[in-house]
Amino acid sequence: MHGAELLIELGAVIFALALARRFAGRLGISPITLYLLAGLAFGRGGPLEVEAAEGFITVSAEIGVMLLLLMLGLEYSADELLGNLRAAAPAGAIDAVLNALPGFIFGLMLGWGLVAAVALAGITWISSSGVIARVLNDLGRLGNRETPTVLSVLVIEDLAMAFYLPLLVALLSGQALGAGALSLGIAVLAVVVVLYVATRRSRAISKLVQTDDPEALLLSVLGLTILVAGLAQSLQVSAAIGAFLVGIAISGSVAHRAAAVLSPLRDLTAAIFFLSFGMATDLKKIPPVLLIALALAALTMATKVLTGYLAARRAGIASAGRWRAGFTLVARGEFSIVIAGLVAASALDVPQLVPLATAYVLITVILGPVLARIPDTRWFRSRLVNAVRNRNLDARLP
Amino acid sequence: MTIRVERTPLPGIGVRYDLMTESGRRVGLVMRRDGKRELIVSSRDDPDTCVASVPLAEDEAHALAEILSSEYDRSA
Numbered sequence: 459m460h461g462a463e464l465l466i467e468l469g470a471v472i473f474a475l476a477l478a479r480r481f482a483g484r485l486g487i488s489p490i491t492l493y494l495l496a497g498l499a500f501g502r503g504g505p506l507e508v509e510a511a512e513g514f515i516t517v518s519a520e521i522g523v524m525l526l527l528l529m530l531g532l533e534y535s536a537d538e539l540l541g542n543l544r545a546a547a548p549a550g551a552i553d554a555v556l557n558a559l560p561g562f563i564f565g566l567m568l569g570w571g572l573v574a575a576v577a578l579a580g581i582t583w584i585s586s587s588g589v590i591a592r593v594l595n596d597l598g599r600l601g602n603r604e605t606p607t608v609l610s611v612l613v614i615e616d617l618a619m620a621f622y623l624p625l626l627v628a629l630l631s632g633q634a635l636g637a638g639a640l641s642l643g644i645a646v647l648a649v650v651v652v653l654y655v656a657t658r659r660s661r662a663i664s665k666l667v668q669t670d671d672p673e674a675l676l677l678s679v680l681g682l683t684i685l686v687a688g689l690a691q692s693l694q695v696s697a698a699i700g701a702f703l704v705g706i707a708i709s710g711s712v713a714h715r716a717a718a719v720l721s722p723l724r725d726l727t728a729a730i731f732f733l734s735f736g737m738a739t740d741l742k743k744i745p746p747v748l749l750i751a752l753a754l755a756a757l758t759m760a761t762k763v764l765t766g767y768l769a770a771r772r773a774g775i776a777s778a779g780r781w782r783a784g785f786t787l788v789a790r791g792e793f794s795i796v797i798a799g800l801v802a803a804s805a806l807d808v809p810q811l812v813p814l815a816t817a818y819v820l821i822t823v824i825l826g827p828v829l830a831r832i833p834d835t836r837w838f839r840s841r842l843v844n845a846v847r848n849r850n851l852d853a854r855l856p
Numbered sequence: 857m858t859i860r861v862e863r864t865p866l867p868g869i870g871v872r873y874d875l876m877t878e879s880g881r882r883v884g885l886v887m888r889r890d891g892k893r894e895l896i897v898s899s900r901d902d903p904d905t906c907v908a909s910v911p912l913a914e915d916e917a918h919a920l921a922e923i924l925s926s927e928y929d930r931s932a
């Protein structure tokens with residue numbers, strides 16, 4: 459009987475995800491939003507509590523995180539990650555200060571302690587590459603001059619995650635200072651070695667999984683990724699980072715073909731990952747943190763706009779483009795959920811953090827694509843023209 | 857005078873090639889990783905933005921390139 463129950467629940471959940479995806483497409487919003495909401499409905503305290511399929515969903519969600527990070531790594535070559543590092547480093551630093559710091563301070567002010575504050579800093583810091591890439595595409599901004607600036611901020615954030623996540627994992631595991639520093643050291647060393655090897659010897663690594671048979675390619679990349687992620691996990695480095703590094707190490711045409719064969723599996727498991735995170739959030743715990751989430755979202759959306767504005771100004775973009783870059787960067791998404799997921803799975807006892815993260819991501823991911831359109835509106839452009847005219851008039855006054 | 861074509865990497869997406877025309881408009885192509893390409897033309901008031909980005913299929917791009925590069929029949 460248990461078998462039938464499992465199948466019925468699983469089928470219903472996946473079908474609900476399909477409806478969520480189609481509905482999101484029709485509304486023109488990020489599917490992450492509706493996956494999270496579906497998770498709230500199916501989760502503990504939700505109206506459609508799922509029990510039998512929970513085991514499968516948990517494992518799929520773990521694979522989903524790995525595949526999300528693997529695909530992110532496959533999208534970038536090591537050269538792309540390191541190539542614009544020097545040029546984009548100041549923008550990355552502005553980004554980190556303006557967006558991680560508010561989360562950190564909020565965490566401390568709420569009395570959640572240092573570790574939870576570091577986690578909240580990560581949640582408010584990282585923009586959603588997935589949502590933003592789609593917004594740039596939908597708004598026809600790929601040819602715009604500020605777009606490379608926006609993308610380079612995203613690249614730097616992803617690279618920073620390779621160091622931030624192991625740090626968070628070390629802090630969350632609550633190890634003694636020495637052991638924590640050791641696992642952090644291993645993580646940093648692994649990241650640096652992989653980046654170095656990937657820039658010099660990417661062909662050798664790609665050869666390891668090179669095959670013309672798509673099925674064999676799928677199995678080799680998936681197997682290698684889960685294996686490396688598991689090893690990383692056992693070294694107290696995050697599994698997600700293990701998967702990210704595999705993605706960076708594989709490059710060239712193999713990377714493109716691997717991304718093609720893996721993307722359906724990623725779509726399924728990543729959807730289940732967002733769902734599973736929503737499921738782990740107790741619906742009743744959201745209203746008490748809603749005001750905090752709104753305040754934090756308002757503050758860090760403003761700091762993100764400022765980040766994009768300043769980064770684009772550094773790149774020599776004119777006023778309108780600076781605002782476009784700023785408003786585009788607002789959405790937070792997958793990484794914030796990954797970070798909150800690590801907290802949820804740890805022994806850290808801050809029950810408000812996960813509901814806060816859920817509400818926070820929902821707010822920014824819904825508003826992000828809407829705000830990104832503001833600089834294109836006639837209202838905004840006419841205000842901008844007036845502002846420039848007034849400034850010119852002021853300059854002419856004695 | 858040589859024309860300067862600017863090549864700008866778009867991490868995770870592809871590459872943008874563009875050049876500034878004598879009339880002050882930016883014209884170019886976004887070449888995506890997955891092989892798709894878009895013809896882009898900058899806006900007159902704001903050269904940072906684009907008024908058009910037209911997806912081109914491979915044969916369409918070839919046809920356009922041919923018109924641009926060759927002495928097409930001008931009398932017709």
